[in-house]
Amino acid sequence: MTGVAVLGAGAFGTALAISLSAVRNDVVLWARAKDQIAKMSLDRTNAKRLPNCHLPANLKLTSDLQRACAADIILISTPMQKLSEFAQENRTLLAGKILVSCCKGVDLETGQGPVELLERIVPDARIAILSGPSFAIDIAEGLPTALTIASKDEALVSDLQATLATNNIRLYSSLDPIGVEFGGALKNVMAIACGIAIGAGLGESARAALMTRGNIEMQRLASALGAHPKTLSGLSGFGDLVLTCTSTKSRNFSHGIKLGRGEPIDPSITVEGVATAHAAAKLAAQRGVDMPITNVVRDILNSSITINEAVELLLSRPLKRE
Numbered sequence: 529m530t531g532v533a534v535l536g537a538g539a540f541g542t543a544l545a546i547s548l549s550a551v552r553n554d555v556v557l558w559a560r561a562k563d564q565i566a567k568m569s570l571d572r573t574n575a576k577r578l579p580n581c582h583l584p585a586n587l588k589l590t591s592d593l594q595r596a597c598a599a600d601i602i603l604i605s606t607p608m609q610k611l612s613e614f615a616q617e618n619r620t621l622l623a624g625k626i627l628v629s630c631c632k633g634v635d636l637e638t639g640q641g642p643v644e645l646l647e648r649i650v651p652d653a654r655i656a657i658l659s660g661p662s663f664a665i666d667i668a669e670g671l672p673t674a675l676t677i678a679s680k681d682e683a684l685v686s687d688l689q690a691t692l693a694t695n696n697i698r699l700y701s702s703l704d705p706i707g708v709e710f711g712g713a714l715k716n717v718m719a720i721a722c723g724i725a726i727g728a729g730l731g732e733s734a735r736a737a738l739m740t741r742g743n744i745e746m747q748r749l750a751s752a753l754g755a756h757p758k759t760l761s762g763l764s765g766f767g768d769l770v771l772t773c774t775s776t777k778s779r780n781f782s783h784g785i786k787l788g789r790g791e792p793i794d795p796s797i798t799v800e801g802v803a804t805a806h807a808a809a810k811l812a813a814q815r816g817v818d819m820p821i822t823n824v825v826r827d828i829l830n831s832s833i834t835i836n837e838a839v840e841l842l843l844s845r846p847l848k849r850e
């Protein structure tokens with residue numbers, strides 16, 4: 529396999545392109561805005577999305593999607609709610625390629641995760657997902673982490689594991705893309721819940737309880753959708769849950785903190801858990817899956833309940849065996 533393109537020069541796409549460029553000379557990073565690419569080429573940094581991180585000299589930059597899509601392997605790193613539109617608009621360029629989704633979310637309109645969505649829109653592509661604990665800034669600075677690459681196609685996943693591992697990203701493989709995509713998506717909802725708890729002064733014990741019961745909810749929904757429950761105990765589940773529920777580097781956790789403190793929200797920041805809370809609550813209702821934490825996060829986001837009411841709701845549920 530030759531040539532790796534990263535589509536979407538957001539924080540994560542840029543970080544992945546930097547990390548991959550340390551081990552390969554055939555990496556191209558695409559952004560839709562010509563002026564952004566011109567500025568990035570001049571400054572060798574992405575001031576808009578990942579400031580202060582150097583773009584290596586061997587990393588190619590382009591706003592020409594056709595040129596980027598000449599690569600065999602295409603990593604897609606747009607926000608989840610933009611993936612459907614992006615894939616539909618560019619389905620001809622993506623056809624027949626190896627597509628690796630880097631998105632963490634559930635599509636609000638269809639209830640699909642990124643793998644299922646790409647399989648529907650680009651049926652003749654070979655699809656995989658990359659997920660796990662990885663703040664863009666950590667990856668860009670060369671700090672080590674471990675991620676999961678998953679696909680139902682065993683040969684593909686093993687090729688991608690070898691091709692996409694870098695000096696600071698250790699890659700584990702998985703044949704359970706549903707578990708990996710829903711682990712990565714649902715942890716964002718729990719990070720908002722934990723942020724709310726911390727922001728509202730409910731304490732760290734409350735956060736630990738939310739993380740633990742949240743993890744059970746994540747497993748329940750993912751299993752109902754066909755995932756292996758054990759997958760959610762891995763990097764794209766427990767691993768990312770721990771990271772994002774405990775760090776203010778997380779936009780989802782920070783969003784929750786702001787809600788908990790009653791502070792204003794900046795709508796320009798990508799906070800995947802907001803739409804995903806709505807999508808996941810809907811999926812759970814359709815399948816009869818009990819998701820009390822997800823439901824209260826959705827209701828707080830809708831302003832249909834207060835944080836105090838959410839606490840009361842969670843604590844007054846019938847007592848049960850763990």
Ligand SMILES: NC(=O)C1=CN([C@@H]2O[C@H](COP(=O)(O)OP(=O)(O)OC[C@H]3O[C@@H](n4cnc5c(N)ncnc54)[C@H](OP(=O)(O)O)[C@@H]3O)[C@@H](O)[C@H]2O)C=CC1
Pocket residue numbers: 536537538539540541559560561576577605606607608610613614630631632633662663664665797798800
């Ligand atoms: N940031 C992180 O630490 C991590 C993020 N992720 C996941 O990666 C995905 C992207 O996040 P992140 O990079 O942080 O997001 P950012 O908000 O930093 O960037 C989003 C990028 O997507 C581009 N974009 C938005 N809409 C479209 C569209 N319709 N067509 C093409 N490009 C589009 C934006 O372009 P423009 O600037 O022109 O608007 C921008 O380059 C999310 O699903 C996130 O959960 C995963 C792991 C870590």
Ligand SMILES: O=C(CO)COP(=O)(O)O
Pocket residue numbers: 632660661662663664716719768771772777778779780781798799800
């Ligand atoms: O997914 C992430 C780290 O693994 C990034 O989390 P946020 O989107 O909450 O910043």
